[in-house]
Every structure is written in structure tokens, then in C-alpha cells.
Amino acid sequence: MSIARRRIRSAKAAGSLIETPQDNWLSHFTRYGETMVSKAEPNPSLERVRHTRLADKIADQLRRYIAANEMSVGARLPSERQLADTLGTSRTTISQALRILAIAGLVEVRPGSGTYIRIDPYTLLGVSFDVMFDPDPDSLARLAEFRHWIEDGLFTLANELSFEADNLRNAFDVLARLDISIGEFIEADASFHVAIVAGAQNPYLTSLFEAVHRQILQVTYTGWIESGHSPQWLSGRERHQHIDMHRRIRDAALDGSPQELRGALDDHSASLERHIEITQKELR
Ligand SMILES: [Zn+2]
Structure with a gap:
């Protein structure tokens, strides 16, 4: 049941790419000339043009490629050099696109080794959800408020909190x-x-929290994506x-003190807002 459903969704997402044989992937990417961005996307309101606009497009294409080929967790993507040659763009832009996918949680970039699939793109609501947003730096503060509101659902939705202590400790470590x-x-x-x-x-x-959290990361870590x-x-x-x-958040969760946890999460949100302000200044 779940496999059939996944296939249908994969085929829909992949469009014409679904017939792509594994060994002939090179011919199925759209090549990007560096001039394509300005032709395809006129900029009438004279907004700041993000350096990563082309990387965003390539990241989207890589998402579809991963889905079309039903690449499983642990599979390795073609090398940066191969992708750059195939897509007709620079390795810098490919690196940016891979960092965008890393922030989305889809791949893991292992320096000196390659880029590997981290999760099945159709097992997480969060991943399909995240395409609904394209936050610009100015709306980021509103998105951060929304993130904190969702996070607070932790206290309003559940009668009793139950944390996976090992997951929490490992992530903190x-x-x-x-x-x-x-x-x-x-x-x-x-x-x-x-x-x-x-x-x-x-x-x-x-899932909703993860999608929104990763969207915020994608903008606050623009500097990392670009350079x-x-x-x-x-x-x-x-x-x-x-x-x-x-550490304070972890301890409050594991000690079972919701008041302290709520305070620690409020402080974390305030800190996130400061990072957003720094990012906004850098991007202007
Ligand atoms: Zn954090």
C-alpha cells in the first residue's frame, strides 16, 4: 500500500523524468546558461537579486531527479564536477544547490566523499510542505514568530510530554x-x-515545525549557502x-520541567530573532 502510494506520488512529482533510465541521467537535466536567470525572471520591482537564485533552481531540479530515480537513503549523487558539466554551470553554484538540499534535510554533504541521500523524499510531510514557502529576508521575522507559535503547540496540544531521551542527547552531543x-x-x-x-x-x-524551521535556516544561513x-x-x-x-533546553525536557522548558525555548527564539536581524543587515 505504502509502496504503491509512493510510486504514484513519485511519478506525479517527476513528470516526464519518470521514464529516465538510471544509467542515462545525464541527458535529462535542463542546462542552465548563466544568462538564463535574468531572461526567465525579469525583476521589475528592483529587489535585491539573490546570488543563490540559480542554485535554488538547480536544487529543485535535483529534488525531482532524486524522486524520479527513487534514490534510496545512503545513495550517492553524481559528483559536483559531473553535475556542473551536465548542467552547464559552475561548481560553486552546484555546491550552493547541494547546501540548500542539506539545509532541507534531504542530503548529507560529506566533505571529501560526496553527497548522499539522507531521507526518502516522500516519507516526510515536512519536505513536501516546504515548497509552499519562499520567504524573503523581510518576512523572515514573521516566519520566526510562526515557528515559535508552532513550537509552543508542544505545551498546548499534549496533555503529557514524552521525549526520546537518546535522540535528544545524541543531537545535543x-x-x-x-x-x-x-x-x-x-x-x-x-x-x-x-x-x-x-x-x-x-x-x-x-512535520509542520520541521518544515518551517528548515525554511528559516535556509535564509539565516544564506551566507553559508553562498560561500x-x-x-x-x-x-x-x-x-x-x-x-x-x-543544554538548558535538553535538561529541562529530560528533567520533566515544562515551565523551565518553555522559558528556555523563549530564550532560544529571542536568540533566533537576533540572528535574523544580523542576516537581514548582511543581505541589504
Ligand atoms: Zn537551536
């Missing part, structure tokens, strides 16, 4: 390590917050404060 890559950090942070909201035991709340550089709040003293803030 990864995000508290100082030697991890920024991509690993973002993934650990997303897993951590999803594990908190999952404490309400409502999969719809969890691979770490944002300022992840270095020096701020990094340690960041870790302490998450």
Missing part, C-alpha cells in the same frame, strides 16, 4: 562538538529542535553561549 562542520551543525540543530517538538507525540505538529562560511554566532564566545542555551 553533536551540536555541542566544536570540531564539526557547519553543515553537520545545522543538521544536528534541526534534529535537536525536532526531537523537542516530537515530545508532544503529534507527527503533524512535528560556505560560518556565521558570526557560531564562533568564539557566542558559540559557547549557543551550546549552553541548547
Whole structure:
């Protein structure tokens, strides 16, 4: 039942790509000339043009490619060089597209090894949900409010909270390590917050939260997507404060003190709002 349903959804999402034989994937991508962006998308309101506009398009195409080929968890994508040659774009743009997919939780970029499928694209409501948003930096503060409102559903929706202690501890241990890559950090942070909201035991709340959380990350980590550089709040003293803030959330959840947990999550939201302000300044 679930396999049949998945096939139907895959075929719908993939469109004409569904007949693509595995060994002939190269001919099924649309090639992008660097001039295509301005032709396809005139910019009459003179908004700031995001450097990652082309990367967004390529990320969408890669999503469809992954679905059309029913790539399973752990499968490796073609190399950056192959993708760049096939799509007629630079490796920089391909790297940006792969970082967009990493923030969406779809792939894991392992430096020096390649890019691997992290989740089945049709097992998570969150992944199909996220295409509904395209937040610009100005609407990001509203989206962050919405994120906090969903997170608060943890306390209003469930009579009793029940946390998977191992998931929470593992995610915290990864995000508290100082030697991890920024991509690993973002993934650990997303897993951590999803594990908190999952404490309400409502999969719809969890999926909606994850979709919105990852959308916010995609904008707040624009600098990382564009250049691979770490944002300022992840270095020096701020990094340690960041870790302490998450430790407080973890401890409150595991100690079973909802009041303390609510306060810790409020502080985390305030910190997220500061990161958004920093990002907005950088993008203007
Ligand atoms: Zn966090």
C-alpha cells in the first residue's frame, strides 16, 4: 500500500523524468546558461537579486531527479564536477544547490566523499510542505514568530510530554562538538529542535515545525549557502553561549520541567530573532 502510494506520488512529482533510465541521467537535466536567470525572471520591482537564485533552481531540479530515480537513503549523487558539466554551470553554484538540499534535510554533504541521500523524499510531510514557502529576508521575522507559535503547540496540544531521551542527547552531543562542520551543525540543530517538538507525540505538529524551521535556516544561513562560511554566532564566545542555551533546553525536557522548558525555548527564539536581524543587515 505504502509502496504503491509512493510510486504514484513519485511519478506525479517527476513528470516526464519518470521514464529516465538510471544509467542515462545525464541527458535529462535542463542546462542552465548563466544568462538564463535574468531572461526567465525579469525583476521589475528592483529587489535585491539573490546570488543563490540559480542554485535554488538547480536544487529543485535535483529534488525531482532524486524522486524520479527513487534514490534510496545512503545513495550517492553524481559528483559536483559531473553535475556542473551536465548542467552547464559552475561548481560553486552546484555546491550552493547541494547546501540548500542539506539545509532541507534531504542530503548529507560529506566533505571529501560526496553527497548522499539522507531521507526518502516522500516519507516526510515536512519536505513536501516546504515548497509552499519562499520567504524573503523581510518576512523572515514573521516566519520566526510562526515557528515559535508552532513550537509552543508542544505545551498546548499534549496533555503529557514524552521525549526520546537518546535522540535528544545524541543531537545535543553533536551540536555541542566544536570540531564539526557547519553543515553537520545545522543538521544536528534541526534534529535537536525536532526531537523537542516530537515530545508532544503529534507527527503533524512535528512535520509542520520541521518544515518551517528548515525554511528559516535556509535564509539565516544564506551566507553559508553562498560561500560556505560560518556565521558570526557560531564562533568564539557566542558559540559557547549557543551550546549552553541548547543544554538548558535538553535538561529541562529530560528533567520533566515544562515551565523551565518553555522559558528556555523563549530564550532560544529571542536568540533566533537576533540572528535574523544580523542576516537581514548582511543581505541589504
Ligand atoms: Zn537551536
